[in-house]
Amino acid sequence: MRVQNYFKIPNISYRVWKVWLRNMEVFMKTIKVNFIPPFFEPILYLLGIGFGLGLFVREMEGVPYPVFIAPALISISMMNSAFFECTFASFVRMYYQKTFDAIISTPLNMDEVIFGEILWGSTKSIINASIILLVVSIFQLVKFPESLLIIPFSFLVGLTFSAIAMCFTAIVPRIEFFNYPTFLFITPMFLFSGTFFPLHVLPLPIQSISFTLFPLTHAVYITRSLTMGAIESQVILSLIWFICVAVILTILSINLMKRRLIV
Amino acid sequence: MMPVISAKGLTKKFDDFLAVDNIDFNIRKKECFGFLGPNGAGKTTTMRIIQCVSPKTSGSLKVNGIDAEEQPREVKELLGVVPQENNLDPDFTVFKNLMTYARYYGIPKREGKSRAQELLKFVQLEDKKNVIIEKLSSGMKRRLILARALINEPEILILDEPTTGLDPQARHLIWEKIMSLKREGVTVVLTTHYMEEASQLCDRLVIMDLGKIIVKGDPQGLVQKYIGSEIIEVDNKPETLTCILENKMSYEEFGDRVHIFTKEPKKFASKLMQRCKLDKVIIRQASLEDVFLTLTGKILRD
Ligand SMILES: Nc1ncnc2c1ncn2[C@@H]1O[C@H](COP(=O)(O)OP(=O)(O)O)[C@@H](O)[C@H]1O
Ligand SMILES: [Mg+2]
Numbered sequence: 001m002r003v004q005n006y007f008k009i010p011n012i013s014y015r016v017w018k019v020w021l022r023n024m025e026v027f028m029k030t031i032k033v034n035f036i037p038p039f040f041e042p043i044l045y046l047l048g049i050g051f052g053l054g055l056f057v058r059e060m061e062g063v064p065y066p067v068f069i070a071p072a073l074i075s076i077s078m079m080n081s082a083f084f085e086c087t088f089a090s091f092v093r094m095y096y097q098k099t100f101d102a103i104i105s106t107p108l109n110m111d112e113v114i115f116g117e118i119l120w121g122s123t124k125s126i127i128n129a130s131i132i133l134l135v136v137s138i139f140q141l142v143k144f145p146e147s148l149l150i151i152p153f154s155f156l157v158g159l160t161f162s163a164i165a166m167c168f169t170a171i172v173p174r175i176e177f178f179n180y181p182t183f184l185f186i187t188p189m190f191l192f193s194g195t196f197f198p199l200h201v202l203p204l205p206i207q208s209i210s211f212t213l214f215p216l217t218h219a220v221y222i223t224r225s226l227t228m229g230a231i232e233s234q235v236i237l238s239l240i241w242f243i244c245v246a247v248i249l250t251i252l253s254i255n256l257m258k259r260r261l262i263v
Numbered sequence: 264m265m266p267v268i269s270a271k272g273l274t275k276k277f278d279d280f281l282a283v284d285n286i287d288f289n290i291r292k293k294e295c296f297g298f299l300g301p302n303g304a305g306k307t308t309t310m311r312i313i314q315c316v317s318p319k320t321s322g323s324l325k326v327n328g329i330d331a332e333e334q335p336r337e338v339k340e341l342l343g344v345v346p347q348e349n350n351l352d353p354d355f356t357v358f359k360n361l362m363t364y365a366r367y368y369g370i371p372k373r374e375g376k377s378r379a380q381e382l383l384k385f386v387q388l389e390d391k392k393n394v395i396i397e398k399l400s401s402g403m404k405r406r407l408i409l410a411r412a413l414i415n416e417p418e419i420l421i422l423d424e425p426t427t428g429l430d431p432q433a434r435h436l437i438w439e440k441i442m443s444l445k446r447e448g449v450t451v452v453l454t455t456h457y458m459e460e461a462s463q464l465c466d467r468l469v470i471m472d473l474g475k476i477i478v479k480g481d482p483q484g485l486v487q488k489y490i491g492s493e494i495i496e497v498d499n500k501p502e503t504l505t506c507i508l509e510n511k512m513s514y515e516e517f518g519d520r521v522h523i524f525t526k527e528p529k530k531f532a533s534k535l536m537q538r539c540k541l542d543k544v545i546i547r548q549a550s551l552e553d554v555f556l557t558l559t560g561k562i563l564r565d
Contacts, residue, residue: 018366025363026354098350104316105344106367106415107336263277263317 010111010254019103019116020123027124038081038128042073042135049196061198063228070141071223072195074132074150075157079216081128082158083186086121086165087178093117094169100261114257118162118250125158126151136227143229150226156242157219163249164215170256189216194224218242265328267292267419267450268313272322275308282308284474285322295441295451297461297468299551301559304471306454307347310423313452314344326419340368343417345408347424347454351396357407358383358392361414368415375414382410386440402433409440419450426460438463458552472559482551489557490549495523495532497544506539515557522553 027034050066060068093099100113130151136142168181192202193216199207210217218238225231266289275283283305290296298306311317312324315335324331326338352360358379365375383389386406391399399407405425412420422441426434441464445451455461461468462482469479478485486492497503499521507514507523512531514523525531528546535541 015367015369021366022352022363025359029354097353098348099352101316101346101348102350102352102364103367105314105339105342105346106364107339107369108367109335 006255007248007251008255010115010251011109012111012115015108016112016116016119018108019113020119022099022103023117023120024123035131038077038131039135042077042132045069045073046136046139046141066139067141067228068224069196070136070139071227072193072220074129074136074154074227075193075216075219075223076190076195077128077132078125078154078157078219079161079186079189081124082121082161083165085124086117086162087169087181088175090117090121090166090169091172091175091178094261095175110258110262111254114166114254115250118159118166118253121162121165122155122158125161126154129154129157142227146226146229146231150223153222153226156239156246157215160215160242160246160249163246163253166253167249167256170253170260189214193217194220215242215245264292266290268324268326268452270309270322270324273309273312273319273324274321275305275312275317276320281474283312283319286469286471286474286476288469288476288479290450290452291467293445293448293450294466295445295453295464297465298452298454298471299456299458299461299468299555300454300471301456303473305474306471307423309471310344310347310421310452310454313421314342315339340415341418343412343415343420345405345412345420345422345425347427349401349404349408351404351407351411353396356393356395357388357399360396360407361411364411365414370415378414378416379410382413385413386410387436400433402429402436405429405433405437406440409437413444417449419452420444422451422453424454424456426455426457434460458550458555462551470555470558477558478554485554486549486551489554491524491526491528492549493525493528493546494549494553495525495528495535495544495546497521497523497535497541500541502539503535503541506535506541510534517556522557524549 046066046069050069054065057065059065100110103113104110133142133147133150137144137147168178172178192206192210193199193214194210195216199210199217202210218241222235222238225235268288268290270286270288273283273286274281286309288296298309300306308317312319313326313331315331315338318332327341329337331338352363355363361379361382362372362375365379366372370378383392386409388403388406388410391403396404396407409422409425425441426437429437438460441451441453445464451464453460453464465482467479467481468485469476471477478489480488497520499516499519503521507521510531512523512525514521523531532544532546535544
């Protein structure tokens, strides 16, 4: 297949929300259970790393350590919720449950199914980021009203990670293969995106890799600007970076999925 | 009358493998049209092209005069589909499965509810309304998929092996539903490898093998044309074959039995018994199965 075939503009109508709604309804069935992990996980991190390690670290970049990692915890949850939704969960729906097959027999098409999944992954990002924002504001680690912008921003981060995840879903032969992107992509980002220590302590080449290739780096940067209420003009560059990557990868992932599923 | 589905030179290749090889067919309004053939014949591939979920390689396919490739949404609105593989939504109950499907078709909620209720009654699953899918038997799942296929009140119903793997009771229940839909004027397109199913339900059918249509016609007509009304079956022994050849009869060997095709079965059966001293001579009604075995058997030998 030629390169331009991977970037064909998808054919998407309003029907895409029906795919989103299907997933939302499944989520709502177990809503109470769904809120427990995103609520308690950041508390564990804050207690263990923020306050535990914080006893020794005390300050990072001139702020108390829990204040430094609070935006990282929010960003990591945006990443994880979208990435795992559009890898493991989407793969189960596609491969084991044949949900996509059932939907494309109706007036919906594959473009809408895949984009609906991506929108749903982004929604999970918004939901989880909002819960964690609530938790860290209980601990008074973030500034308002600036931090409220994290909620719409988490959609963009979610969209990017959902699209990345969907690209992997389109090419893995079996579900176990998701261990590779998780280990080679998610774990390095978790550690080297300015999450638990600032980026500038890393060797320069790693800094530039982190800045060009890791969406989490940009997510942490923007989120941290918001939680600390210190918004620099470079935030615009990171936002543009996100929008470009999100659009390109969303289109790519839809085309890759169609190559896999429409035979 | 314009055919509701018409295919010309329809071809589907998977890489270099020809799964559907230049087939033509015309399906008329309100008839039940069958695709009969062994596994791998290309039936499902053909159905998936009609459903607009798999693109054809070449040829043309029109549904109600609409080109399936150019206007897939319009075509899909007209169809109800029972796929070969069950794909009910395991995250939802029986009723919710129908409601979700109704939403995909853009049916308003109230209308969807009343249709779903009615359809559950039609397929006799009213008491399973709030049951989760995995608790259904395979027959019930098939019936629910049939109900789901009817939620958009389709003009054309596509059934890909609707009863494969079901017990006889479950199968007869589905047949009954298909016949009642046909009486209501739904065009039914059916694939099967059960001869009985094809001859009971189909007005006309094609037999497919290795991606090609090898014959087309109505079940009775095909039996008459290729076999005759009755068949003589005898044990496959050297004496049998000698006796048949002496009398210049046409026959087919099927393992340890020989089938003899003749216009005068009674006369020839007594000849076999009396003159050639053969026993276990049976005269029976010829069926579609005989046509199928004769034709596909021959093709495999060529
Ligand atoms: N996605 C596919 N890729 C490659 N070959 C396929 C694919 N789908 C079906 N085939 C092949 O095409 C042939 C026809 O398959 P199918 O239409 O499912 O037959 P039937 O429904 O009559 O049993 C089979 O040999 C099958 O292996
Ligand atoms: Mg099949």
